Amino acid sequence: MSLAEPSIDDVVVRESAADDDIILSAKGVTVGFGTKIILKDLDLDVRRGEILGFVGGSGTGKSVLMRAILGLTPKQAGTISVFGHNLTGVSPVIRKSIERRWGVLFQQGALFSSLSVKQNIQVPMREHLSLSPQLMDELALLKLELVGLPQDAADKLPSELSGGMIKRASLARALALDPDLVFLDEPTSGLDPIGAAAFDELIKNLSETLGLTVYMVTHDLDSLHSICDRIAVLADKKVLAIGTLDDMMKNDHPWIKSYFRGPRALRRM
């Protein structure tokens, strides 16, 4: 590393004033595997402080888009900007400081299986900051309770937890550094209705108290109804529609119609 390069502590994500309200923007994103194109010329904007619900049929590439935004799946074309920085040409230092500001909840939790829950939550803290062991333990327990897990879960290994507890522990890890933007991949799938409702409530609370922006891939109509500010629909390899739930209810595209006004959706009206 040359001397001129700024250290991680000096760099704070700076944004251009014009797009101050857009925390994440994807433009013309194309992703494919081999000759098969999954996403083509996709545009998406996520506003600061909102909870964006992302829906789409199974296999339409919701998770692929999330992975492309996170840089886990290479994209063939397009630009993705997070916090006003284009992720393709960004320097490693800025990239690292961006990674500090987002949290990810993977579909299967992706907890590190050989670490206890507490250690899992402390991984980002240890990696990016130098906190005292006492503060790290207290913060880990705080996050644990914040996501609704009992304190005695702290010393358990992920293999000893139930599916819902893994989701929660994983969310606690995603929130470890108080991120500005969290990506949730099907956070309520596999939870009982009470647990799912509590999870929704939790996400809404966090979004309100911490100013969190939430990008949530979900199939849960209840979540869409109760907490999402806007909903984006992925179909035909692009974002077909984006807007509030009312906009979706008025939309006449056959897939959107059957999703939001289908038998399952109407039964809960």
Added chain:
Amino acid sequence: MAFLDKIIPPAFSLDGSVPGRKTLTLTGDWTVNSAESAERLLGSIDLAPDQVVCIDISRIESLDTSGAWLVHRFRGGLEFGGKRTELIGLDEKRKVLFRELEKHHPPAWKPERQRFSIVGFLEATGRVGVDAVKDGLAMLNILGTLGAVLATVLPHPKRLRSISVAVQFDRSCIGGVPIVALMSFLIGAIISQQGGFYLKQFGVEVYVVDLAGILILREMGVILTAIMVAGRSGSAFTAELGSMRMQEEVDALHVIGMSVTEVLVLPRILALMIALPILTFISDISALFGAGLVTWSYLDIPPQAFLVQLQAAISTKTLMVGLVKAPFMALIVGLIACVEGLKVEGSSESLGRHTTMSVVKAIFLVIVVDGVFAIFFAAIGV
């Protein structure tokens, strides 16, 4: 909120204008990024005689859960010390945040400590002993089930998963031929070069052929191949079975009513028991070839003379002594690999540990068993 160009370091100012009462105004950023200095800062505040402390957080630029927790903990510490505290300057959002924090009561913090003690050492030793006994039992258990499964499979050859056996054979035997051949070639060459170097001093370099022939056919070929197979296939078996256990695939087999031994263990061990003699034979030939080349180039013994001398030195029995050991070695490697694989628990660390243990134990037992065979062959005079 937290999109700052620069982190403003946390700071405080104390106002003691009203007697008996102090106002503590906190400024700067109280976020997880500045938590380290914030914690130190709070530790340095000295409020000694005053009874009422008013904490004003309205001038904090940005506050997240970590910063709020530090303030909350500080406040708790003051109250515990008999002071009255008051938190002012909260807006709606921060009020919610602090209300959330007030529900949280962490237990008194205890640093984790590990002490070395004689008792702990003895306990660990005892546990290792118990584990060794359990390992032996687990191997006997699998061996027994294997026998039982074989007994049910042999009358109905259709139940023997021949495709599965063939696939495993392909992986462990055909895939291993190049590396086994290359390794044995080099070992054969090294043995005859080293042997030749010393025997030359006595002028009996021709006995290198006897040395290499007997050593390779009786011992080196089979041991080296078994070790290579333990490293190649044994570790693969452990990792496969282990990750199947981690993903609950083994449980799924149980529930569907299939026997793990029949579906997973038997084809692997069977394939290995067929593969190892073949690999050993290849290894023997390739090592002899290496030995022949080196004696020719280094000791000037032409191939014809090498073959004549070799024919005099060894017999079919010498070859068979080596080959007969191979299936037993395969059984040991396969059994240990499967036992270790089925012992894997939920974590990736345990998968790694058991894969290591599988290879280490397999190599160790291969050598032990070779020793037992040596005693046995000596006793029956082969």
